[in-house]
Amino acid sequence: MYYLGVDVGSVSTDLVLVDEKTNVIEKIYLRTKGKPINAIQEGFKILKNKYDSNEIKAVGTTGSGRQISSTLIGADSVKNEITAHSIAALEISNDVRTIIEIGGQDSKIITIKDGIVTDFAMNTVCAAGTGSFLDRQAERLDIPIEDFGDYALKAKTSVRIAGRCAVFAESDMIHKQQLGYNDSEIIRGLCDALVRNYLNNICKGKEIVPKVFFQGGVAANKGMKKAFENALGFEVFIPENFNMMGAIGAALIAKSTVKKRGKTNFKGFNISDSKFTSNSFDCEGCSNKCEVVKISENNNPIGYFGDRCGKWNNKVFDGLENLA
Numbered sequence: 001m002y003y004l005g006v007d008v009g010s011v012s013t014d015l016v017l018v019d020e021k022t023n024v025i026e027k028i029y030l031r032t033k034g035k036p037i038n039a040i041q042e043g044f045k046i047l048k049n050k051y052d053s054n055e056i057k058a059v060g061t062t063g064s065g066r067q068i069s070s071t072l073i074g075a076d077s078v079k080n081e082i083t084a085h086s087i088a089a090l091e092i093s094n095d096v097r098t099i100i101e102i103g104g105q106d107s108k109i110i111t112i113k114d115g116i117v118t119d120f121a122m123n124t125v126c127a128a129g130t131g132s133f134l135d136r137q138a139e140r141l142d143i144p145i146e147d148f149g150d151y152a153l154k155a156k157t158s159v160r161i162a163g164r165c166a167v168f169a170e171s172d173m174i175h176k177q178q179l180g181y182n183d184s185e186i187i188r189g190l191c192d193a194l195v196r197n198y199l200n201n202i203c204k205g206k207e208i209v210p211k212v213f214f215q216g217g218v219a220a221n222k223g224m225k226k227a228f229e230n231a232l233g234f235e236v237f238i239p240e241n242f243n244m245m246g247a248i249g250a251a252l253i254a255k256s257t258v259k260k261r262g263k264t265n266f267k268g269f270n271i272s273d274s275k276f277t278s279n280s281f282d283c284e285g286c287s288n289k290c291e292v293v294k295i296s297e298n299n300n301p302i303g304y305f306g307d308r309c310g311k312w313n314n315k316v317f318d319g320l321e322n323l324a
Contacts (some may be wrong), residue, residue: 002051003058004266005074006040007084007244008032008065011040011104011132013164015047016163016247017056018255022091026050027244037276037295040072044272053268055271059256060084062246067313071303072276074267077257079156082120083113084249086110089213091252097209100198100228101245102218102238104131109203110308123202131217134167137190141183145221150187152223159189190225195231212236215245236323252262274298285311 002025004162007014022147028046032055038300060077062084070078081101089096099110107130111119122276138145159176162168168225169190176186186264212232218224219242228236258264272311274297290307304312 001057002055003251003255004047004056004060005084005247005249005254006043006061006063006069006075007070007081007246007250008036008061008063009104009246010064013043013063013065014244014247014253015043016241016244017051018248018251019049021237022248022252024241024244024248027241027247029243036068037072037278040069041276044073044269048269048272051269053266053270055153056264056266058251058258058264058269059255059266060250060252060257062240062250068252068295068303068305072267072297074265075254076261076265077254079111079250079253081246082108082110083248085215085254086112086117086300087252088245088249089215089239090115093211093213093237096211096213097211100212100214101291102130102198102214102224105217106130107198107202107216107218109198109208111206111209119206121202121204121206123198126153130205130305133169134194134218136199137170140170141187143183143187148187149220149222149224151184152191152221153226154181155184155188155312157185157188158192159185161186161189161193178280188223188227191221191227192230195224195227199231206234210234212304215242216240217243219243271297280306283307283312285309 001020002017005016013032015028019025021074030043032039044126058076061075062079062081077179080183085101086186087100089099097112101108106122108122133146162172173186214236219238225236277296278293280291280293283292288308292304292306292312295303307313
């Protein structure tokens with residue numbers, strides 16, 4: 001008896017299976033590559049070879065692609081990343097007060113009191129400090145991203161780098177290289193700059209209270225963890241499955257939903273063999289003229305996305321393109 005969580009983001013698609021005791025039984029990390037449907041199908045092919053669809057008692061989705069993935073797989077719950085990350089963190093430690101989450105394209109802070117989310121903030125405007133920015137710098141320096149943290153910890157001094165803008169940060173790094181600073185010093189300086197940017201912008205007006213969890217793919221960077229601890233003055237904890245917390249939270253939310261409702265909507269792993277197509281059209285129902293995207297499975301429409309009023313995305317399908 002397992003519960004499936006699917007976190008579809010702009011950079012990665014994560015799938016997690018947890019058992020009745022919330023042990024992580026399976027975790028799959030895939031690059032989304034701008035094709036969330038393909039990523040989900042690839043993940044389901046892997047799971048199909050190991051598990052039977054009847055073993056899945058509930059499935060939940062989260063992430064920026066949570067709506068489309070919900071339609072594809074028949075999700076029992078659809079929740080935003082804030083809720084999913086909070087639920088997963090509190091399952092591990094009920095005294096968590098702050099969650100620092102930095103993913104591929106955005107970063108977040110979540111504050112919690114007495115097990116309830118009290119505030120949050122997100123940065124989705126600038127890439128500075130996100131996983132994609134660090135990937136780019138690792139590629140430019142010809143250093144594996146997995147080694148970034150080790151380089152930062154080896155540095156004896158930190159170079160001051162402008163971290164408020166991805167473009168300025170990269171220019172500043174190049175300038176510091178030309179001045180003769182080594183890679184370790186520059187990488188440590190970059191980590192320090194990104195932490196300053198996070199604390200001064202995303203956390204502006206918010207108190208960071210321990211216990212603090214550091215979640216998301218960037219938590220793998222030991223240099224970032226050390227930079228946060230130096231700036232905050234206390235320990236920052238990284239959960240074992242730090243890069244899968246969104247998917248774990250989605251699975252736990254789905255588990256709770258199905259236990260109340262009594263049955264799951266899960267369509268099964270066979271959707272990995274289905275043919276999904278999408279096309280768009282302009283709705284002429286009002287002056288908004290929304291661009292609506294229609295998703296079809298084996299030539300049968302299963303969902304619409306993109307309208308503002310709900311005329312299309314509230315359609316319920318029974319195999320025919322009609323309102324139920």
